[in-house]
Amino acid sequence: MNIVILGVPGAGKGTQAKMLSERLKIPHISTGDIFRNAIKEGTELGKTAADHIEQGKLVPDDVTFGIVKGRIGEKDCKNGFLLDGFPRTMIQAEMLDSLLGETGRKVDIALNIDVPDAEVIDRISGRLVCPSCGANYHKKSNPPLEGGICRECSARVLQRKDDFYETVVKRIETYHLQTKPLISHYSDKGVIVTVNGTGDITGIHDRIMSEVRGHTR
Numbered sequence: 110m111n112i113v114i115l116g117v118p119g120a121g122k123g124t125q126a127k128m129l130s131e132r133l134k135i136p137h138i139s140t141g142d143i144f145r146n147a148i149k150e151g152t153e154l155g156k157t158a159a160d161h162i163e164q165g166k167l168v169p170d171d172v173t174f175g176i177v178k179g180r181i182g183e184k185d186c187k188n189g190f191l192l193d194g195f196p197r198t199m200i201q202a203e204m205l206d207s208l209l210g211e212t213g214r215k216v217d218i219a220l221n222i223d224v225p226d227a228e229v230i231d232r233i234s235g236r237l238v239c240p241s242c243g244a245n246y247h248k249k250s251n252p253p254l255e256g257g258i259c260r261e262c263s264a265r266v267l268q269r270k271d272d273f274y275e276t277v278v279k280r281i282e283t284y285h286l287q288t289k290p291l292i293s294h295y296s297d298k299g300v301i302v303t304v305n306g307t308g309d310i311t312g313i314h315d316r317i318m319s320e321v322r323g324h325t326r
């Protein structure tokens with residue numbers, strides 16, 4: 110099954126995608142994680158991405174699509190994939206549709222995690238991530254171990270460089286302008302599934318699973 114996850118920054122896409130990927134046994138592909146790894150490794154892609162990410166802007170469509178095209182062409186994506194944070198523009202959505210169409214595939218579910226902007230600002234300003242394994246925490250609602258230590262791999266967790274207030278406001282604005290229209294795009298194709306993304310993390314996961322099961326029946 111091919112799933113794309115939509116939602117404002119901080120909606121819980123990464124958190125839910127990790128759980129869903131384990132449950133459905135399909136790879137979790139986060140374009141944000143791919144860019145952050147490239148930045149850490151100091152590659153050319155990392156340099157291009159950093160310029161945009163740190164200003165709260167999107168990385169250009171051709172660069173982002175090239176990455177996704179390569180990744181979903183890998184063997185482990187043959188039985189499906191979970192795209193987290195892609196597509197983020199109408200052009201990316203159209204490029205993805207035509208790429209999948211070439212091999213008779215399509216987006217089966219566009220999962221829209223719905224959370225009000227006011228709540229995501231609080232979530233993002235408390236977000237902590239593990240630079241080593243990518244595990245995701247929140248200062249209050251889902252803290253790491255004492256002293257900021259990752260529960261999965263014992264590395265020290267950090268705040269993302271693009272999670273400071275001014276950048277967050279800019280990213281939310283970018284979402285409303287460029288990404289929100291994708292809800293209508295996937296709704297027209299009959300594949301949109303909107304889930305209330307507020308409340309506890311396991312409750313949201315259960316709601317998502319019941320929608321996914323309903324959609325595949």
Ligand code: ADP
Nearest residue numbers: 118119120121122123124232236246247308310
């Ligand atoms: P996204 O990938 O959509 O940007 P994340 O999954 O990184 O969002 O979640 C953003 C922040 O909110 C993280 O700190 C995460 O731990 C926290 N979070 C995720 N889901 C919830 C929830 N249901 N309630 C409260 N905080 C949450």
Ligand code: AMP
Nearest residue numbers: 140141161162166167168173194195197
């Ligand atoms: P995320 O981890 O999904 O919040 O992504 C972090 C940042 O990476 C975003 O604010 C963008 O600058 C960039 N990014 C991630 N995915 C995309 C995409 N599909 N298109 C353009 N830029 C992206």
